[in-house]
Amino acid sequence: GAGVSQTPSNKVTEKGKYVELRCDPISGHTALYWYRQSLGQGPEFLIYFQGTGAADDSGLPNDRFFAVRPEGSVSTLKIQRTERGDSAVYLCASSPTGGETQYFGPGTRLLVL
């Protein structure tokens, strides 16, 4: 079946702009995770959804970052007033109920100029 998909695959934006990154999880997976990976680092947890609600958003670095999952399927990560330090690969993963193997999407490579 279809895996996790993310769009766009690459995004170049200017400092101060707003961006939205989209994640389509595997159908039926209730748990959805957003991570960020900067050069030379492991995945950095951002936020975890269980269904429509954010079960843990402790990894969001500041209030410029926000994520939604209104129908418990597709999720959008929103970044306001982008900064150069936001440049990273943003990964989305889903799992059936949470805690099991996570299935990752290909990531969105964000470059803020």
Next chain:
Amino acid sequence: ILNVEQSPQSLHVQEGDSTNFTCSFPSSNFYALHWYRWETAKSPEALFVMTLNGDEKKKGRISATLNTKEGYSYLYIKGSQPEDSATYLCASWGAGNNRKLIWGLGTSLAVNP
């Protein structure tokens, strides 16, 4: 330890060499230990999910062991091949993490032909 730590940070081996690396994780309230393989420009791919002390899992030339009492796991690759070149990540899920994986920074393996 409070975080997940992996060593070495990077490793260069010759084709045919066997190699191993270490993941250390908090042993208190342990639930599961995950190993993922992440090739450049691809999504992280799940290798193993291990839960029981003394557990050993194998997938082709790759195997892993788990010691939950002392909080470590070893990943072994027998007869390394150039296609094994990737970053190997481990992540721990403990009770109270709210189903959030805590990730190590990974071991970057390069296998020279």
